[in-house]
Amino acid sequence: MLRRTARRDRMIGLFAAGAVLLNPPILNLVRGSLFGIPARYLYFFLVWALLIGLMAFVGERGSASADERGRGRPRR
């Protein structure tokens, strides 16, 4: 129960982080270019990818551990 709630809360946290980091005015702070690539493009996709990675981590770990618990019970 705790784990499920924790997962939900973490996802809400990711939502908040994504909403802040990928929207103005924070987004407006990033400008110029890095290694010839526009910095905002780089920033946006990196943060986006990171966000998706964390979502996958939180979501899959939660369901994996839930599966494990479900599988572990009958063995015991």
Added chain:
Amino acid sequence: MSQPVLVVVAIAYLLLLFAIAWAVERGSGRISRLTGSSIVYTLSLAVYCSSWTFNGGVGRASQSGLDFLPIYLGPTLAFCLAPVLLRRILRISQANRITSISDLIGSRFGKSASLAALVTIIAVIGLVPYIALQLKSISSGLMALSTGRMTPGATGPMLADGALWAAIILTIFAMLFGSRSIRPGEHHPGMVVAVAAESILKLLSLTAVGLFVVYGLYGGFGDLFTQASKVPEIRVIFDEFPANHGYSWISMTALAALAVFCLPRQFQVMVVENVDENHLVRAAWLFPLYLLLINLFVLPIAFAGRMMLPEETDPDNIVLALPFVADYPALALVAFLGGLSAAASMVVVETTALSVMVCNDVVMPALLRVRRLGLSSRSDLTRLLLWIRRAAMAFIMVLGYIYMRHDSAQFALVSIGLMSFVAVAQFAPAILCGIYWRGASQLGAFAGISAGFLIWCYTLLLPSFAQSGALDIHFLIDGPFRIELLKPHALFGLSGLDPVTHAAFWSLLVNTGVLIAVSLGGRQTPVERARAAMFVDAVESGEAAQIWRRTALVPDLMSLTARFLGRERAAAAYASFARTRGVDPATAVQADAETVLFYERLLAGVIGAASARVLVGAIVEEEPLGVDEMMRILDETSRLIEANRQLEEKSQALEAATAELKEANARLQVLDRMKDDFVVTVNHELRTPLASIRAFSEILRDHPDLPDEERLEFLRIMVTESERLTRLIGQLLDLSKIEASGSMPAQSAPVDLAQVVRESAAAVQQVFARSRVELRIEVETEPAIVTGDRDRLVQVVINLLGNAAKFSPAGRGRAVLALRRVGREYELSVADNGPGIRPRDREVVFERFRQLGDSIDDKPQGAGLGLAISHRIVMQHGGRIWVEGTEAGGAVFKVRLPLSPRKAPEIGAPAASAHQA
């Protein structure tokens, strides 16, 4: 590349997709199992990426840089909220068998048909531009590839118009995919798999073009962006802040986040077509990943297009134009098929979803209301439903085509799409309030959605007509009637925002405001309240939802009911109720209005209707304070009921005791009556010998001249009768002794039954003579020695003879007293030719004081004490006595006594004297 070839390729591709769908729905082999996969589910969600993404995204990026990205950022953020928001919508929808977004809103707000119809109409109006956009994209792609002209507005005559053919073909395909048959729950597994296949092609196609551009035309990302930064216009796009401090960015993010569950096609694939809730967990990050991948190359392609293609190229055609211009027609064809996939999947799913909405929420309710058609009494309406849906699809496509022909040339793909986003976003306040706030009322939702939609029409739809020339352009520039404050793009003077942001802001603000204000001010009907509670209390999220699934509404109602009815009865009642509705009581958790009503009625049967309503209302609303309060009251009530129950138990026990007493009293009364009978009977029995003695005494007194012999005989009889009288009295005492102790010591001496017979016959001779009954004596065996009490046996025989004399008809009565040997027993029988004894009475005549007549005065009927005593005596001698019927209809009393083991014929004196008689 000629247009016919392109059309053939496009149709062949669509046919391939249809073959996939068909194979899936046929359920053949491995392919049909695809529907149960979370990957397919994710890919079907990617129907979100229409040709707007494929062609329009690049177009927008070439004009304003990263501005296309909020459209994909929004869904990503929305899927962050999947465990809280989307899963809730999913569960509610599946629990309530929701089939469309209008169904969802309609069911939430008191199953309102008018609200569902409003939502449907708004969805159709709002999405027509979006569908037009897909047609435009296909036709311009077709045009670009076949003619090589990449300039915008290249529409030819109508029949040669690719969009018309695209519309017709897509309509047919939509019908084939979406309305082949009516399926429970509106599942279309074939369509889902086909859409998933299209999503793969979209991604591969755009990625292929992207890789070709970045690595084929340029030397990688760095090279491309470095070259791009040298172009001043691109540099400007890039370094600029998003316009107006990013309001439009934020509003687009928000709109996209709402659209991902408000768009009918998204609702269709995400909610309606969902087969496993757990797919959503994986899709929550896989779908954003898909969005990221498909957008990765958008900006490079756009910049390359800006740099390599001529100025007048339609930005929305860049994806096709780049490989075409670079002389890679095969890649251009792949790009075209990608765009076609995007457009086709969007059109098919959207029209399917819309046709279900139009059919279920607008046309069918209207048709069913028209009594004349008699639809409500028709049993099978599936055919009619299918044709209504097909007609709806055709209608929507026609609208889309007309809109495209007349209006859309003015707009880039993205701005048309955003217009539709704002329209469907009007559903979001009603949905969000509906699933989180119990107080949101039907009237509020109706008013809010209507107000938001009107503002959308005023700030986006009418201006689009004005821009295309259908309306006076001054309406747009100066406002209606030159009222500055009412300018559609700067309502109430709010200027400086782009039209979409402006419209989104005003429409959503008014929508939400009106919804909340009306809901707060109004009052909900009980039906609405029940529905609201079911939606809002349905799922908290995560584990709480799991708990709810197992223990919420029905279990709550069950435990409430069990408090009053007892668990077993409550469970049994619910089980039978569930059976009548075809629901499995073990798994059904969602208590719909009917179940709530059922429980309310069940409770009302126990605690009264008013209390039941309050109790059920408290459970359904689940207000924490209210529940505590209610539980306290409930406990008191149940204590009261418990006390009442105990009282009832005690009174029942009292009643039982009273009944026992009554019974005992009745028994006593019977015994009392029997005692009276006994006394009367004894009186009679005593009278008989006394009468005999008295009669002989009177003869002796009145006739002194009687011969001595006769006198002696009379005296002897008198003595005998007196002795019998004495014996009788003794017997009565004995009998009472038997009654008291249950045993009587029988004198055991050898007795000759033949003597007993003769003695008895002599004793009753007078009686027989008086009642003029003939008595015959048949002694077959002599001596017949048994062990016992002589007097008793004589008593038995006299008794039986007395009865025979009594019951035989006077004058022609015949009685036979017989003695014979049967095996190891002697049988004494007394037969008469009287009325006999009915078979059912034959057992009871031996009971003490049992009278076959009605009263004791009915003398000839009275068997009275005699048979009872006889029965007892025979039993004490180890014999049996019973009665049979004779052939003539009389009665035969039979007595059997065992042979005496002692053979010695010791015959006592009394027997000898009797013999003399």
